[in-house]
Amino acid sequence: MSQIHVITTINGDETEFLCEAQETLLDVLRDHLDLTGSKEGCGTGDCGACSVIVDGRLVCACLMLAGEAEGRSVETIEGMADGDDLHPLQQKFLEMAALQCGVCTPGILVATKNLLERNPNPTEEEVRYWLAGNLCRCTGYDKIIRAVMDTAADMRGAA
Known part of the structure; x- marks a missing residue:
């Protein structure tokens, strides 16, 4: 070929x-x-x-x-990271233990980064809808959703 x-x-x-x-x-x-x-x-x-x-x-x-x-x-x-500095989503996922085995985590982080670039003030429903295509078998989604919502609030506050 x-x-x-x-x-x-x-x-x-x-x-x-x-x-x-x-x-x-x-x-x-x-x-x-x-x-x-x-x-x-x-x-x-x-x-x-x-x-x-x-x-x-x-x-x-x-x-x-x-x-x-x-x-x-x-x-x-x-x-996603800027040199040695983690992206705010990555940092928040660590702080809030919103990850476990790591198989789904990269995809979820990339997806939520894309969401926050499009909509810096999403509702919980919008975050859940956006992540509907990302499956996680370890954490459930509560910590993930909370980490995304907290990151969005932090990023809006820093702007």
């Missing part, structure tokens, strides 16, 4: 890679670019563990072909 040459921006850095036509963005992120934060939970877009932001839209990297990233901007969990 012939490989596809892709030039994209990942976490703010221009990135080039070669991939097979059938490889997903998740495959390339994990297997070629060593960005292993995004997880494959289901491979069918049902669990949200592989959530990334592409051109400002939340997508399941397991459902997007890597070749479709050509010319686009991709944000992964690895791009």
Whole structure:
């Protein structure tokens, strides 16, 4: 099979890679670019563990072909922190113990970051709706929802 040459921006850095036509963005992120934060939970877009932001839209990297990233901007969990400083969501998840095994956590963090970028003042119902595509088997969702709501309030207060 012939490989596809892709030039994209990942976490703010221009990135080039070669991939097979059938490889997903998740495959390339994990297997070629060593960005292993995004997880494959289901491979069918049902669990949200592989959530990334592409051109400002939340997508399941397991459902997007890597070749479709050509010319686009991709944000992964690895791009959330600013150097040694955690993103406010990451910090709040730690403080409030809103994570356990870590399989779903990267996808949930990326999804909630995307939510707060779109809506810095979400209601609890809106947070729950936004996270409907992210499955967590360990924590339940109460601590996750509380961490997102507290982060939104903190970020509004800092603005």
